[in-house]
Structures are given as C-alpha cells and as structure tokens.
Amino acid sequence: DAKTTQPPSMDCAEGRAANLPCNHSTISGNEYVYWYRQIHSQGPQYIIHGLKNNETNEMASLIITEDRKSSTLILPHATLRDTAVYYCIVKKTGNQFYFGTGTSLTVIP
C-alpha cells in the first residue's frame, strides 16, 4: 500500500475551517484515499473516502489533486469536539489498513 505523509500536529480556531493535508505521492490508480479520526481511547471513526473526484458528506470535504498525489480533508466549521488525531490512509482492494502517524488536530476556543 502507498505510504502517506501528514504533518504531526495542527491547530485551528473554533468556527474556522480546518484544512488537513496528506501527501501520497506513490498512490496507484486503483487505490482509494480514506480519512479517519481517533479521539483519545476510542476506536477510529470514519470520515470520508474517495478515489479521484472530490467528495463531500455531512462531516467533511475531501479534495484530491488531479494527479492524486495529495489530498486535503476540510472540516468546514471546526468545533472543540473535532480535536482528535486524523489519519489519511491509502488502500488497495483489500480491507486492511496500514496506518501512518496521523495529524493531531487541536481546535482552540
């Protein structure tokens, strides 16, 4: 599976958009980009995933560059409850994940 690179930590003001970048320059054509988050002492929570088109759901938007070598997760109006570790994962056809180190997002009041 392709390796992902994320900044180790980020801060975001409450109410502002949080933009979390992910680099996956070795991604293959059939690999999806998934985003999960993990709040302390809980299992990972699914946020969104996509292949090449931008995606949006009730939680977030996923912007994938045209060459698919990077993506950005956007939380449009961050709240304190969005403080968590965010994982960007690239997955092939199997359903197992190989997690990277993720980005620790802190939403500041």
Place this chain on the structure above:
Amino acid sequence: GAVVSQHPSRVICKSGTSVKIECRSLDFQATTMFWYRQFPKQSLMLMATSNEGSKATYEQGVEKDKFLINHASLTLSTLTVTSAHPEDSSFYICSAPGTGMSSGNTIYFGEGSWLTVV
C-alpha cells in the same frame, strides 16, 4: 449505519493467564475482520486478518500462537491473548468492511478494548 462492537471494553488479567476479546458486526455480515493493536501515543498496527471459516492471516512479526484468532461465524471474531504478559498491555481494536465493492467500501472500527496485564 453499520456498527462494530467489541467486548469487553476494559479487562485486567494476571500475568500468565489468557484473555479473550470479542468483535461483533451488528446488522451486517463480515467474512473478514481485522485486528489492530495500539500502544499509548502510537498509531494503530495491523496484527492479523480474521477469515470466517478458515485460518487467520498474521502480519509479519505477530506471534500466531500467542494471539489466537477465531472467526466462527459471519458476525463474530475473537482474539485470545494467551499467556499474557505485561508487555501485551495495549489497546486492541477490530474492524470490519461494510458491504459493497471491496475497493471502495467503508471500513468500520470497534470501540476498542483496553487490556492491562498485571
């Protein structure tokens, strides 16, 4: 939506004993489930793939005889930590894929199980 449930959420066991953790898919069937381990302040590490009706597939470096996995039904996988030692203390998490194309389906995670070996 689909839910994956783990039990127990927390368990303390004595060194040398075995402990079983259950992972259930609620309202959907899962022919495969996955077990992860997470140490404090670290990321999740895939341990093994649990296959319904057949042997589990273990990641390199994971001891098969220590971490016994059984997937006896389409909704239940169990992880048994045998002869537990304090270094086995960790957060154990399972996941199961939702229905749909395997290439782009949603993977659901359980709430995790904290194991403390004393």
